[in-house]
Amino acid sequence: MKNNSRSTTSSKELRKPIYIELDTDSPNSMEWVAINSSNELPLSSTEIATAEEKGKIDLVKMQTCKELLLKGKSINAIQKSTGISRNTVYSYLKLFDDSTHDALAEVQPKYSRSTVENNFLFLSLLSISSLGTHSTLLIFYAVLLLSLIVGVVAYTKSYKLKLEREAYEEERKRLHYFYLLMLDFKFNKNLVVVACEKEAAHYRERCNDHNNKDREVRRIDRRSDFSVSAHHRLIERDIEIYAETEAYNIKKFENKKEAYIKKLKEEGKLDYFDFRKRNTEQFHRSRACLLEITKKIRDKPHPIRGHKYDNNFSPN
DSSP states (O other): OHHHHHHHHHHHHHTSEEEEEOOOSOTTOOOEEEEETTTSSOOOHHHHHHHHHHOSOOHHHHHHHHHHHHTTOOHHHHHHHHOOOHHHHHHHHTTSOHHHHHHHHHHOGGGSHHHHHHHHHHHHHHTOGGGHHHHHHHHHHHHHHHHHHHHHHHHHHHHHHHHHHHHHHHHHHHHHHHHHHHHHHHHOOSOEEESSHHHHHHHHHHHHHTTOTTSOEEEOOOOTTSOHHHHHHHHHHHHHHHHHHTHHHHHHHHHHHHHHHHHHHHTTTTGGGOGGGTTSHHHHHHHHHHHHHTHHHHHSOBTTTBTOOTTTOOOO
16 A cells, blocks of 8 residues: 555646646637646656656646647747746656657657757756846856857867977978888889989989999980980880899899888887877887988988989889
């Protein structure tokens, strides 16, 4: 008997009628209808238990709100016809179970659970009648000021990150260029064709710096009876013939190059090229390593074109 006393009390409360004004065409209509909350769409046992745990919940009003919401009535219409405040209706919405919210999602999606949870706090701040208009405005401006501060902080952080990224990209591009030049001087066995002895000396010195002193550097002067295009065709033909002759040796050093790059990656010496790793210690170690292995190239640019090795090398 003790177990049934609670549900009996709730049933008696739910049988109390509440009157609401009907929507009619006449603006002066005073027709009212009584809704008996026990007849249709009753509160579930879960909703009753949740309401009683909260305490001070009028189950009749709660069920009336449920019925009207499921019939498509807006919260403003419920407030106007029943006198139940909007905040109270929102508090009832938070007590409804999943089945009720599923039904609401079909009838009135704006009152589904996700919408209620997102809007309840903001509506509460703007609708605290007990604090009066002045206090409500103070709260509103406080929230506005807080939002402004958060926005400024977020923008400042984003702007600093943007500047950092731009500076990094500029250095990364330059350092990556020197890194590719180093690989070319160290492992490329293709023929190098130059137009003057000054260039030839430069290439021989750079290849010697990177243990590739046996790479052939050939000087080919343009004949007076040759046009520029004819001279370039001659150079291309010599390079192709050399590549066919030394194919085995060229391929061998290409394999060495791939093994060398793989080793650098495994040791984390190329981590500097990944901006996502900028906060790691290895990122800075990688930068120091890349500066070291490209030092001779950076210190000794091409005697004519500087660091633009257009004829024999075009980094990606």
